[in-house]
Amino acid sequence: MSALNILSGGAAQGLVASLAPKFKALTGFDIEGEFGAVGAMAGKLRAAAPADIVVLTAAIIADLARENLVVSASISDIGLVETAVAVRAGDSPVSVKDAAALRDALLASDAIFVPDTVASTAGIHVAKVLSQLDIADDVAARLRVFPNGATAMRHLAETDAVRPIGCTQSTEIISTPGVILSGSLPPGCELSTMYAAAVTTRADNARQAQRLIDLLTDADQRELRIRAGFLGGGK
Template sequence: MSSLKILSGGAAQGLVASVAPKFKATTGLDIEGEFGAVGAMADKLRTGTPADIVVLTAAMITTLARENLVASRSIADIGLVETAIAIRAGDPPVSVRDTAELRKAFVAADAIFVPDTRASTAGIHVAKVLQQLGIADEVAARLKIFPNGATAMRNLAASTAARPIGCTQSTEILSTPGVMLSGSLPQGCELSTVYTAAVAAQAVDAGHAQDLIDLLIGTEQHDLRERSGFVEIEK
């Protein structure tokens, strides 16, 4: 066995990539698998896609534990991830300090890059926020929807639109070259999601899966988690 198999929400992709060299140095294993919308990743686990470790929202991990698809004793929270506004690197910052400014930013954009509005945590929330702001119909034609936030952000970085913005989880913004975090969603529209890791019930290498969880949540990775966009959960 040369690699540990992972199924993960896109929010954790940057953090996992950051710890991968240290994990390989200590175990000899690469980390391979898929990162995407949490609903899609959970369905892959349900339909038999091989996985040793799963990193999804806390709510989704709880559901998978009830379905006996992850080992309950292995469940560990990594941190909170905020949903935020992204801009292309070099574009003027977009102020979203309150709901009025957020509404103005969406209306002014000629392209809005978002993850799957049916299966991803951030995408589902963006759709709700647009409804809440009363502009869902007005901006519908400008939505650029992608399978996950990382793909949405890469396409924002390459966009030739005049005034594009993106909205996804902060971790996906911070880990994508060519885009910048312009501000978290304001009070009343905010979303902070707990991301959690667990060993898959059918893991081929449960021991090394637990080693990766311990690495992801370890105190020595505090600064790395922070740089990746994870906020420590207050005990």
């Protein structure tokens, strides 16, 4: 069976999955690989893990281009992804209209589900926001840290905590059954991250990788990108 090998940030997993049937119809290729914290995925590429295409933050892809690990001419922006707050389906939404409301919501929770605070875009930012709000020590014991946002959201959906909350990228919240988007992080705490795709310099299936990039960024897929949580970007 022919397959395109992908290394991708978790933010793009839902979008890639939604386009996989169309991609297979166009190319005959399935899509296989890994989705996780962007730092970890970049590390795998640097360690020579097989990959035809990467979908990571634009900043990391720019670094990979300088390291001659991706083809510079193939780099294409997909769209901006906001870091946001999630609650378990069935729970009341929490107010995150400003920094004070976000602080109150985090302090009121008994479990806070987040992605890797060292290697993931959202996790690094969450750690920064907790320090900025001066509550890092107060909530440290309540943090539930997972390798990526999608895993964190799955655990949020299944938790038996009384007042759980989650914080990761909006795309990961939207694509996870059992959780709902409660709101983007407020002004002063917000983060919008541009994601991009590129063909790797060691790709075995470079032509098909470019086809997937074209599909991910096609103007005809704009509404699909928006529903998946991507803003702007594309062709």
